[in-house]
Amino acid sequence: MTRRIGLVLCAAAALFACACNRTRASATGEHASGAQRSAPQLMTQYGCPTCHVISHVPGAIGKVGPSLDSVSERSYLAGSLPNTPENLEHWIMHPQQYQPGTAMPEMGVSEQDAHRIAVFLNSQP
Numbered sequence: 001m002t003r004r005i006g007l008v009l010c011a012a013a014a015l016f017a018c019a020c021n022r023t024r025a026s027a028t029g030e031h032a033s034g035a036q037r038s039a040p041q042l043m044t045q046y047g048c049p050t051c052h053v054i055s056h057v058p059g060a061i062g063k064v065g066p067s068l069d070s071v072s073e074r075s076y077l078a079g080s081l082p083n084t085p086e087n088l089e090h091w092i093m094h095p096q097q098y099q100p101g102t103a104m105p106e107m108g109v110s111e112q113d114a115h116r117i118a119v120f121l122n123s124q125p
Contacts, residue, residue, distance in 0.1 A: 039120030046107045048117075055124060064103060072122040078102065088118040 040057045043049060049060035053067040060068075074083050077091050078099045090097075092114040095104040109117070 036120060036123065039116050042113050042117055043120075046109055046113070046117075051104070054121075068121055069124060071124065078104075085118055085122060088121065089114040092117055 040054075043054060043057050043060070048054060048068070049057055049062055051062040051064035052060060053062065053069065054060035055069050071077075071083070071088070077083050077087055078095070081087050081091060081098055089111070093109045093111065094106060095102050096106050
């Protein structure tokens with residue numbers, strides 16, 4: 001009996017996890033096309049190409065910071081911050097709060113712009 005309950009709980013947890021991933025993926029998909037159009041310009045506006053290599057962003061050949069290609073495949077941001085969409089947005093807006101002294105400056109990125117940039121970066125292979 002206990003084993004059956006355990007199996008049912010495991011199955012429920014797996015279904016819940018799949019549903020959460022589908023919700024996040026569809027939400028990202030809904031916003032990805034808008035982010036694909038606006039994020040490269042926003043990233044240029046905030047100076048990201050000066051320090052980072054970023055595919056699909058003209059002139060993004062900087063070598064100060066890491067390449068921003070395949071961000072979604074990384075386990076951590078800035079070496080210690082778990083890589084979640086929310087953490088990426090917060091890092092883009094306030095890197096000094098998460099890693100004081102980092103070379104990445106506070107650029108005054110708005111919440112809306114950080115969201116668009118994060119969606120764009122997470123959609124890049």
